[in-house]
Amino acid sequence: MSHFLPLSRVTRLVGISRHALQEMIRCGTLDTFDGMVELNELLRAFPDAKWEDDAELRRVTEIKEKAFGKRVFERAMPDKEVLSARLLELGNEYAATKALLMHYSQVLSWLDEKIDEIEEDQSKETRHALHSLRAFIVRHLAEIPPDAAKIQAVIAQERILKIMSAQVTIRPSGHEFTVEGNDTLLEAALRAGVSLNYGCSNGNCGECRARLISGEVKKVHAHDYVLSQAEKDAGVFLMCSCAAVNDVVIEAGVAGAQDIPEQQLAARVKSVEVFNPQIAALHLLAPRSQRLHFLAGQSIRLSALGASGEYPIASCPCEERHIEIQILRKPDDAFSELLFGGLKVHDSVEVEGPYGEFVLEDASTRPLIFVAFGVGFAPIKSLVQHAMSLDLAESMDMHWLADDAGHYQDNLCRSWADALDNFTYIPHEQTTDTETALANIVSDYPDLHRFDVYAAGTPEQLQSAKRLFLKQGLPEQHWRASPDDSPRSVG
Ligand code: FES
Structure with a gap:
């Protein structure tokens, strides 16, 4: 009597990523039949697995x-x-x-x-x-x-x-x-x-x-x-x-990004999280009857008390009604000033969107490099969480180049690195010489043609980064940036 198990259940039983399992199938070290693994084949391919104890799986899941x-x-x-x-x-x-x-x-x-x-x-x-x-x-x-x-x-x-x-x-x-x-x-x-x-x-x-x-x-x-x-x-x-x-x-x-219609909804302020005098996160709760449909990496327009602005979403679509926006305080941005002074818990905020096509290519299994310049961390945070949910990428390296606001969610990034074997967090201190910092990053990847790169920052920072990555061998179609060239893109 043969006993077959689906691949996704095998990943959980053995405690390895989907990508690692796909690699074994590709290399011929694990035989499958119709997308299933036969029990004896599973025991052969994983002779050292601890079948009696799922403590490790539970530990990783808890983290x-x-x-x-x-x-x-x-x-x-x-x-x-x-x-x-x-x-x-x-x-x-x-x-x-x-x-x-x-x-x-x-x-x-x-x-x-x-x-x-x-x-x-x-x-x-x-x-x-x-x-x-x-x-x-x-x-x-x-x-x-x-x-x-x-x-x-x-x-x-x-x-x-x-x-x-x-x-x-x-x-x-x-x-x-x-x-x-x-x-x-x-x-x-x-x-x-x-x-x-x-x-x-x-x-x-x-x-x-x-x-x-x-x-x-x-x-x-x-x-x-x-x-x-x-x-x-x-x-x-x-x-x-x-x-x-x-x-x-x-x-x-x-x-896909183009299939999601523009929506309008009235969300409530759940909390304002001030990281430091330069930057704060606005946590919104969408109404029970109208969750915002968006993809990780997209942006929305917010309006409240006469001020408005367009910002990338920092949360993951997996977080049900919760929407997080991270906003840098700027004197010429009335909404950012509102966040640091006027907005209170339960206030209503109009949300429009989503906009933009800075989204993960979810069919790709290539290793990923994320490059966040300052508050460009916000859309990168959303994408990283999406990539973690998909669990398809061979590896994920996140470079965060700090500006005045610093690495304001350093602990979160470190907790990701602790929880996942294939995630590496590389913080870079603030520097006036961005070009050299980028050149150092790029030089660590002699095989850039294998990677997908997602970068978020100012147009100038992205221009330098794109030039250096492409020069080192990254195919142009593997480069994605926020803001992109679309009229609705944000800075
Ligand atoms: S009926 Fe509207 S999303 Fe299911």
Whole structure:
């Protein structure tokens, strides 16, 4: 009886990144069948894995959760109906396996009787052969295979993962993600950095419609949007209202920057976080009924109390209703002055957007270099969190070149580096000689043609950086910058 595991579950069982697993498949050190790994192949490819102990996986997950400030406990357990459906499925699977084993046991008894029958009229040689066959079967049935304990431990771990989470594969894009705890499919996709089409996120607009190809989903939130009978018959459901009962394959649209419509909403000030006299973060909360749909790295326009300005978003789309903006204090920027003096918790702020195409190329598995000049850290922070969610890049190096405001979120960057083996944080002190600082960075990458570079700063800083990176061999199509050349780009 073969036992197959999906790749995303293998990454969690073994505790390695998706990129590392893909590399093994590419190099031929791990065999897959139809995107799945057979259990014995898994044991062969990872002979040193500690199957009985998932402490390491839990430790990394906890550090990641702390670093991203997620509300772990609130969403840790699946919805109770989903949980009981998963337990029922597991029970059925157990019953089917037990029935099969009983059947095999009966077949063996028949075989034993059959051998007795045949043996009676046979020659001495045939009787001897039949006797050897019976001894062979009895001996092997009595023997405990050397890998039995490991196999049992892997299956036990996998079953726990199956109860606590489900795998989702999206057609035709091929994206995959895991639905954890009580998340809906939409929440889980956004958390995983997958930008699905959606609108209101609470069952009103129908923009998040998807079609179930295989597996089972369950409605966990009521919705006002009415699906037609024909849609229901075709397996159409709303991703913002449904959770996955088991591993599912769905047909759904993935949105690029150009696909996301401009939105307007009234957010509330959740807090103002002053890092130092030069820079502060504005934390906004979008209304429950209208979450802002954006991609990491995009910008929005904010207006309040007669002042307005356009700024890159510093938070990740995975953070539900929370939107973070980091703003440098400038006398000629009335909104920045408002942030340092006039705005109070619960004040209303008009939000328009999103704008810009400074977004991650999420299909790329190339190693990433992020270059943040001063407050250019804001969109880079958003992109880094998105890249971490996708977990596809071979490595991520983040260079932060300080200005007067310094490395105002130094601890956060260090916590990312502590949590992830493939993330490196390189802070650079403030200097008047940016050209030399950049030349030093570039000289560390003799193989720049392999990388994607994302940079954010002033147009002058970006011009110097682009020139040096391209001179060192970075293909121009691997360079992305904020602000870009588009009319809506920000500084
Ligand atoms: S996003 Fe509007 S109904 Fe799901």
